[in-house]
Amino acid sequence: MNALLNTLRGNVRQYGMIIALAAIVILFQISTEGVLLKPLNVSNLVVQNAQILILAIGMVIVIVARHIDLSVGSVAAFVGAASAIMMTQYDFPWWLAVFLGLLIGTAIGAWHGFWVAYVGIPAFIVTLASMLLFRGLTLVVLKGATVGGLPEPFKAIGNGFLPEIGPDTGFHNLTLLIAVAAVAVLIVLEVRRRNAQAAYNFDVLPFPLFVTKLVLLTVVIMYFAYLLADARGLPIVGLILGGLIVVYTFIMNRTVFGRHVYAIGGNVDAATMSGVNTKRVDFLVMMNMGLLSGLAGIVTTARLTAANPKAGVNFELDAIAAAFIGGAAVTGGVGTVVGAIIGGLVMGVLNNGMSLLGVSIDWQQAIKGLVLLLAVAFDVWNKRRTAGAGGAGAESAEPSAPPPDKLAEEIEAMEAELSVDAPSDTSKT
Amino acid sequence: MTSPILEMRGITKEFPGVKALSDVNLVVNRGDIHAICGENGAGKSTLMKVLSGVYPHGTYSGDIVFEGETAKFANIRQSEAAGIVIIHQELALIPELSIAENIFLGNETARRGIIDWGRANREAIDLLARVGLRENPLTPVKNLGIGKQQLVEIAKALSKEVKLLILDEPTAALNDDDSQHLLALLEGLKEKGITSIMISHKLNEIEQIADEITIIRDGQSIETLSVAAGGVDEDRIIRGMVGRDLENRFPDHTPAIGDVLFEVRDWTVMHPQDSHREVIRQANLSVRAGEIVGIAGMMGAGRTELARSIFGRSYGSRTSGSLVLDGQELQLSTVTQAIDAGIAYVSEDRKGLGLNLIDDIKTSVTAAALKKLRTGLVVDERKEVVVAEGYRKNLNIKAPSITAGVGKLSGGNQQKVVLSKWMYTDPKLLILDEPTRGIDVGAKYEIYGIIQELARSGRGVLVISSELPELLGLCDRIYTLAEGVITHEFDRSEATQESLMRYMTADARK
Secondary structure, X not given: OHHHHHHHHHOHHHHHHHHHHHHHHHHHHHHOOOOOOOHHHHHHHXXXXXXXXXXXXXXXXXXXXXOOOOOHHHHHHHHHHHHHHHHXXXXXXXXXXXXXXXXXXXXXXXXXXXXXXXXXXXXXXXXXXXXXXXXXXXXXXXXXXXXXXXXXXXXXHHHOEOOOOOOOOOOOHHHHHHHHHHHHHHHHHHXXXXXXXXXXXXXXXXXXXXXXXXXXXXXXHHHHHHHHHHOOOOEHHHHHHHXXXXXXXXXXXXXXXXXXXXXXXXXXXXXXXXXXXXXXXXXXXXXXXXXXXXXXXXXXXXXXXXXXXXXXXXXXXXXXXXXXXXXXXXXOOOOOHHHHHHHHHHHHHHHHHHHHOOOOHHHHHHHHHHHHXXXXXXXXXXXXXXXXHOOHHHHHHOOOOOOOHHHHHXXXXXXXXXXXXXXXXXXXX | OOOEEEEEEEEEEXXXXXXXXXEEEEEEEOOOEEEEEOOOOOOHHHHHHHHOOOOOOOOOEEEEEEOOEXXXXXXXXXXXXXXXEEXXXXXXXXXXXXXXXXXXXXXXXXXXXXXXXHHHHHHHHHXXXXXXXXXXOOOEHHHOOHHHHHHHHHHHXXXXXXOEEEEEOOOOOOOHHHHHHHHXXXXXXXXXXXXXXXXXXXXXXXXXXXXXXXXXXXXXXXXXXXXXXXXXXXXHHHHHHXXXXXXXXXXXXXXXXXXXXXEXXXXXXXXXXXXXXXXXXXXXXXXXXXXXXXXXXXXXXXXXXXHHHHOOOOOOEEEEEEEEEOOEEEOOOOHHHHHHHOEEEEOOOHHHHHOOOOOEHHHHHHOOOHHHXXXXXXEOHXXXXXXXXXXXXXXXXXXXXXXXXXXXXOHHHHHHHHHHHHHHOOOOEEEEEOOOOOOOHHHHXXXXXXXXXXXXXXXXXXXXXXOHHHHHHHOOEEEEEEOOXXXXXXXXXXXXXXXXXXXXXXXXXX
């Protein structure tokens, strides 16, 4: 029980948001009399929120690196517009238009990165300028009109579904297969991670809790897959989104680059003095946001089947809100991709649920605003609480834990290697 | 004439875990210039903060009697109302505002919230005349040199009808002419009946103008010397400042010194914002393999600036001179290059420049040498754990686990994490800037042991410290630095606290 409490306390921010998401889902499930989790509605939920979730992934990285990007909506609109013009007026094949669109997004991101990292202008200003600039350029490119008549394969990016395979079961077979595979991979990874952490003597969930967690995850994924399979199958954007979550979680958790992003967000001066090329990291973070803005633009244009001068308005606000609801810290250094996705889903479910209940758009905005404020207030309160609980006493109360037995030999070898008595290459010339 | 304007009796001020002041007594006579001397960290500034209400009444024990009345200041406004004005070492002027605006900031000549600029400027002209500054009161303060800014600060103090003026290191940033001008001004104010308390490291100036000198050491008032009574010279002051036994606070160490490992030649560094101000002038120094070399200097002498300019030019502008490590001349323009070349710098500012406080021990230890843990793009987590555990055992870092947040560790354990971080980069030269600041005695002993072991392994170690006993106990050789100039080089055998202090307070720019 203590272990459970400790674990919960340690991750209260993340678990808190998952619990909040679950509560919101249950609330709307009841109040909409089951419409929320109808297969078709769940399918819509994914398709309609994909672009915000894509942007939230990039935004949380930008926020962890202590910046902000206000231009993502305008950049998305501009890239969507440019791609549409390429396909309709210049007859570019759809894949080339997509590729060039992503390239344009990346270039715009690099432009931001140049000003932010190398000239030293705050990202707020740079991207505020771009917000205006690219909204204007979108209107120029589209000559103020909506451009439709896009090729079918392009439109499928936004609202297509994976093809069906195998016998007719009444469900979408491929979707179920993917879900089973995903669950299997997830379980293998989680078990391996837990074993490694246990070997390192880190705190791990007690076994029964760990199993409960896996079972819950499996149930949620399979139920979700069942709902999708019962409708039209897994949307293509769903697959893209899933891929992005996996890739970016990996980048942020396991790569040197990810480490550097957290390091400069936590203390940019200390990172500089540790030899981190902070300018390059800032540049790449902003450039990546441009790439994802471009992708979001393509997805939006595809879903709407037309490039629209008003596309992407307020995307930046939704993406920023998603990152903060998902636990990112305004001061930088804190935040996760999965958190931002959960934050984005909270917003998405709120939107969808309130629409189903017939709540007017005005009230939806107001309620979302309050949710954002409460989520961040909770974060601040939680931080203050844990800061008070720590302090000098926390250290002496618990002396050094023994080093992990399973690594004892390796540590001993490393100890000898690290020992200051035996420098590896300091020559005594 | 010699009735005291100020008496501080039995002042004791404690911070969590540290007794900063212990039973300090200070008596300042009316109309005197009273100097306060002491080493860095002796408690001079803390005492002045107690006096001026920065630390409000109730947070310290003891009595302050000012003008015959017991003073209980709750904040700076109250002490200023009573006529006590403090001018801090770091000037508190706002660069973008004009002289007049700065003088009357917080004390505006206003009626119902509307400022009477005509009156403000007229009064500013009068005040500037009193301090001998011929400037238009509408000039933005950023256009003034540092010496003139100091005068604006004093004019600001005069505008508050000051009775007791406290100056913390007023001449630290000034050149000779400006310093002399300022000292003359203080004597002029004295004739007009204004009492001054002056904190300074420049003993020749103190000797020149002070009537009485109170010496503070280790948070205690040691003695008050009367200059008029005679017999007070720099040596006498120094003896009072450092008179303390060297306890057996250092592990045994037999140095094994090799050939010259690192050399700094003709190193000149300009201030990053003011590229004509020399922060370091023509410094030459060397470190041999296995040698611990100390740099002694007062605060503001340029110690950290010297270290950081060496460490990939992370400080300064127009840096000139050369660095030679292991027989090779180094061209360093970034920190990354310095680390790759084999230089490590442990900052004096552990929380600001040393650690990411929201990070855990494991990631902090590997932060400067992630390259060594990289396989492809990925950080090898298993090896990272092994490395962190290795250092935890080696350096005896006391923490529940290597996933503990470094923000929650004690100063000593935080410093061990920082040392681990730099040891893992496998440097040839380590520059340790105040390696034991804010660390308790037990952890200090351990850190001394680590430093000695690092030297024994053939590395060169450069130690910057404000604590002279630390340098004398640890170093094989010591350079003294004053006003950015290396004033002397001492062998361990010939250095004493007194001799070091003499060269640290020397007038180096002549």
